[in-house]
Amino acid sequence: MIRFGVIGTNWITEKFIKSAKEIDDFSLVAVYSRTEERANEFAEEFQIPYRYTDLESMAKSDHVDAVYIASPNSFHAEQAILCMNHGKHVLCEKPMASTSQEIRKMVEAAKQNRVLLMEALKTTLLPNFQAISEHMAKIGRIRRYVANYCQYSSRYDAYLNGKVLNAFNPKFSNGALMDLGIYCIYPLVVLFGKPSQIKANSVLLETGVDGEGSIVMNYGDMEAVVMYSKITNSTMPSEIQGENGNIIIDQISQPGRVDIRYRNGITENITLPQKKETMYYEVKEFIELIKKGQLEPTINTHQNSLIAAEIMEEARQQSGIVFPADRK
Known part of the structure; x- marks a missing residue:
């Protein structure tokens, strides 16, 4: 035990x-x-x-x-x-x-x-992320990764009423990027490694944290686009675009259904059963x-965690998001 x-x-x-x-x-x-x-x-x-x-x-x-x-x-x-x-x-x-x-x-x-x-x-330890990894070669040369996680936070209602809870307090290193954006970034890092260029933009709240944002990353022969928000909802899926087809992922944070849509019009469901709680x-x-x-x-390696943190750090610097931890 x-x-x-x-x-x-x-x-x-x-x-x-x-x-x-x-x-x-x-x-x-x-x-x-x-x-x-x-x-x-x-x-x-x-x-x-x-x-x-x-x-x-x-x-x-x-x-x-x-x-x-x-x-x-x-x-x-x-x-x-x-x-x-x-x-x-x-x-x-x-x-x-x-x-x-x-x-x-x-x-x-x-x-x-x-x-x-x-x-x-x-995300990266769920059965359907393994399915994505194993079937990725089927869509040919990868050209774009698009990940989307926008979920309106009930704590934003409190924020609008003048009460700043932890979720929107920079003292606790919080905000949309740290809370939700990481779900878009970490799978990207596990699949493709470190980008060569990062361009970020955020909508900042009065407390100094981001309510929502987006990042475009360059990998030479492909790009990645991630979008995240705690002040709006989205029902858009995420996807990996290849020259022969696309992998469509219903939710990047916890993939429940994964399909490949080939250029010839055929759709292949590669979803694996998930019999347990996500955690x-x-x-x-x-x-x-x-x-x-x-x-x-072996999957959530120290190096992957470090690269994900470096991406978020660069995105915060470009957006003007500063935590007390940055000054240590």
């Missing part, structure tokens, strides 16, 4: 627990929260034996093998490094850190302590890597 502690007591942690409990080798033993009341409340709900309000105490605990981090983005690096320095494996929610510099420090800590560090970006696959991958003694992920 891999004994997990969780950092963060929000809805995403609840989804993580629900998915992870389907894995035989998963055991939830500890929770950290800033307040004793919330730690106890969460622990009672999910039957967690150990609860902490001091993170270093949980990091030092002999009861914990691995930690899942789902705190605000600005805390990821510091919390992950603390846990890794005490020998804990770390599965860290996306984006893994505020800046590429923070990710480099996290990777160094993982190597020094010989523990596994993985970004919890679910199940990332947790299963993480646990299997630990059990194999593998110290770096």
Whole structure:
């Protein structure tokens, strides 16, 4: 059994627990929260034996093998490094850190302590992303990647009413790019690597974070276009365009249906069944890597996480989005 502690007591942690409990080798033993009341409340709900309000105490605990981090983005690096320095494996929610510099420090800590560090970006570990990878050669030479993730945030309603929640607060390294844009960027990096040129544009809110934006990236013989928003909705699919056909992806964040539409008019459904919750696959991958003694992920690699962070960093710089973490 891999004994997990969780950092963060929000809805995403609840989804993580629900998915992870389907894995035989998963055991939830500890929770950290800033307040004793919330730690106890969460622990009672999910039957967690150990609860902490001091993170270093949980990091030092002999009861914990691995930690899942789902705190605000600005805390990821510091919390992950603390846990890794005490020998804990770390599965860290996306984006893994505020800046590429923070990710480099996290990777160094993982190597020094010989523990596994993985970004919890679910898309690239889902069955239908594997289907995309395996069938991509069928559409011939790739010329364009188009990814779209625009989802109106209920927190934007609060923002319009004068209440700035974490989602729109630069203090926590948030905004549309960090929250949703990464779902467009990370699969691109896994499939095609690092672009040679980046051009970004954003619509900034009064707090200094982006409400929506787009990035065009050049790969020499192909280009990538990504669009993301927390202040509008979109029902447009994403696609990979080749000279012989297109791969149509219903949702880039969690592909549920994938089709190839060839130039001759034939459509091929390459969708694979997904029998588990979306987060199940990332947790299963993480646990299997630990059990194999593998110290770096095979898909959500440290290098892929670093490239994705560098793309977002450049996009933020071009758009004028500055986080407190940028000044460190």
